[in-house]
Amino acid sequence: MTLAPDTPDKLVRYSIEAEARYVREGLWRSPSIAEHLHSIAQEHGDRDAVVCGDIRLTFAELDRITDQRAAGLHRLGLSPGGAVLLQVHNTTNTVIAWYALLKAGLLPVCTLPLHRGHEIGEIARxxxxxxxLVAARDPRFDLVRFAFAQAAAAGVERTVLVSDGPADDPRAVELDRLGDDIDSAEARRVVEGIQAGLGMQSLAVFQLSGGTTGVPKVIPCLQAPYWHYGASLARALGWGPGDRIAFLMPIAHNAGIIIGLQGPHSVGATLVLGVPDASTALDLVVQNGATDVLLGPFLFDLAMDPGLAAATTLRRVLFSGKKVPHRHMAVLDAQGIWAGQIFGMSEGLCLTTPLDFPLEARAASVGVPISPADEIRLYEPGTEKEVAPGEVGELCARGPYTLCGYYDAAEHNRRAFTSDGLYRTGDLMAERTIAGVRCYTVEGRIKDMISRGGEKINTEEIELLLSSHDAVVEAALVAMPDARLGERACAFVVTRNGLEIDLAEVQAHFERLEVAKYKWPERIVVLPEMPRISQVGKVDRRRLRVIAETFGDEPS
Structure with a gap:
């Protein structure tokens, strides 16, 4: 595979010893992610691979179509090793595009349709x-025009691909028809030739970090580790052929790829794909015979919906994104539906509650790691001193699918990893025994992050953007509780010479800066001065959080 000349210097791979161990233990397997799909299609060809609305694709159909799209991309002149920005929606064509890019040896970069110039410009750099690759039609924003404008602003040549319809701009290339005229046998030969150049530690995907400072850092996901991530989760949850996993969060996102796509597909199970809309969730589960469903924060109340009784095939419900009210899990348990939790990150490490855990442990914890080779240590924050069992410490980890270093970020990596290579997650956890089983509980975060409906907002990034407004001298961003999303962003500002500033002006400022809307503050509080911790002069964020908690779900 041909990579950009400087890629080896930017990419931190696993050691030779770690690779040998993971291969010996059967955790890493050849071939590539794309060829794993081909093998599964040969074994489960007639089974549904994806169901989305009225469209159904079997594994055999998905394999054939993605071969042709990949051959079309190759014929277009997109060489293996090139990165492709994704701003697409939850459709069958997005699933096709994912595997087609991988088969062409291209590197999907998982951004969101909500990202704007502030984020895309830096990620592209x-x-x-x-x-x-963008959605051809988006009622909220012209992504096609945006893609061309971003390339022009960067002064580079960049192919703009569109999906889910033709674009008005004739310069755009319609991916959904690319390669239709290529014979399926010839397309397979093209794909096999590309895949033959890949190894277990070849770069496969770029994900984005939600937990680092500033604009998201880039996470390099490698072929064997990234496949192992999804396959380990599938085994932990007992998925197999015939299972149908309903997924309604963004699919071109780490959770979507692992929980919705590659996890189910690794065992011949079906992705039932919906859109991020709570009003459609029940119908999606009931009408498509889902056996499993992932519920993010905005979907938690589906567990309490009486209509769920009609979901006679539903066996497992997985909660993610915030602490789950015990009553939600108890209601499901009373109906004979297993309910559990999952805690994961784009950087790797994933924990989930085992199927045989008692309800009390499933409700109170996020369980245990999904891979037998996952290593966890809880350190006193900022140190490499382990805390005692039951005490709260920073979650540090390494393993067969946890990153060894952010992409092209040597200086940041020196801070983000321990001296012996464990990733410092910034999350606080405790190891406890609940109802007789050992498990881990989430106790908060070291890093100042806001989790809005599962999307992470970095407070430092937003504070810098707030401070760039002429009227703002100092800014602090904290979370305020929200029943539906878990958390929303509340901004406290000190203004220059007592100038007035309101939420509308702040949001207009963020629009001018082309910041994704989910990051915009949703309440603004003007203070005469910031409360401080007297001993060190730092902003007293704990006091600000107490104030923000009083707002709750009040209108801004």
């Missing part, structure tokens, strides 16, 4: 994409 880091990954140097050769193409940008």
């Amino acid at each position: 880091q990954t140097r994409p050769v193409a940008h």
Whole structure:
């Protein structure tokens, strides 16, 4: 595979010893992610691979179509090793695009349709994409025009691919028809030739971090580790052929790829794909015979919906994104539906509650790691001193799918990893025994992060953007509780010479800066001065959080 000349210097791989161990233990397997799909299609060809609305694709159909799309991308001149920005929605064509890019040896960069110039410009600077795949039609924003504008602003040539319809701009290339004229046998030969150049530690995907400072850092996901991530989760949850996993969160996102796509597909199970809309969740589960469903924070109340009784095939419900009210899990348990939790990150490490855990442990904890080779230590924050069992410490980890270093971020990596290579997650956890089983409980975060409906907002990034407004002298961003989303962003500001500033002006400022809307503050509080911790002069964020908690779900 041909990579950009400087890629080896930017990419931190696993050691030779770690690779040998993971291969010996059967955790890493050849071939590549794309060829794993081909093998599964040969074994489960007639089974549904994806169901989305009225569209159904079997594994055999998905394999054939993605071969042709990949051959079409190759014929277009997009060479293996090139990065491709993704700004797409939850559709069958997005699933096709994912595997087609991988089969063409291209590197999907998992951004969101909500990202704007502030985010895309920096992510593109880091990954140097050769193409940008966007939804042809978006009622909220012209992504096609945006993609061309981003390339022009960067002064680069970049192929703009569109999906889910033709674009008005004739310069755009319609991915959904690419390669239709290529014979399926010839397309397979093209794909096999590309895949033959890949190894277990070849770069496969770029994900984005939600937990680092500033604009998201880039996470390099490698072929064997990233496949192992999804396959380990599938085994932990007991998925197999015939299971149908309903997924309604963004699919082109780490959770979507692992829980919705590659996890189910690794065992011949079906992705039932919906859109992020709570009003459609019940119908999606009931009408498509889902056996499993992932519920993010905005979907938690589906567990309490009486209509769920009609979901006679539903066996497992997985909660993610915030602490789960015990009553939600108890209601499901009373109906004979297993309910559990999952805690994971784009950087790797994932924990989930085992199927045989008692309800009390499933309700109070996020369980245990999904892979037998996952290593966890809880350190006193900022140190490498382990805390005693039952005490709260920073979650540090390494393992067969946890990153060894952010992409092209040597200086940051020196801070983000321990001296012996464990990733410092910034999350606080405790190891406890609940109802007789050992498990881990989430106790908060060291890093100042806000989790809004599962999307992470970095407070430092937003504070810098707030402070760039002429009227703002100092800014602090904290979470305020929200029943539906878990948390929303509340901004406290001190203004220059007592100038007035309101939420509308702050949001207009963020729009001018082309910041994704989910990051915009949803309440603004003007203070005469920031409360401080007297001993060190730092902003007293704990006091600000107490104030923000009083707002709750009040209108801003």
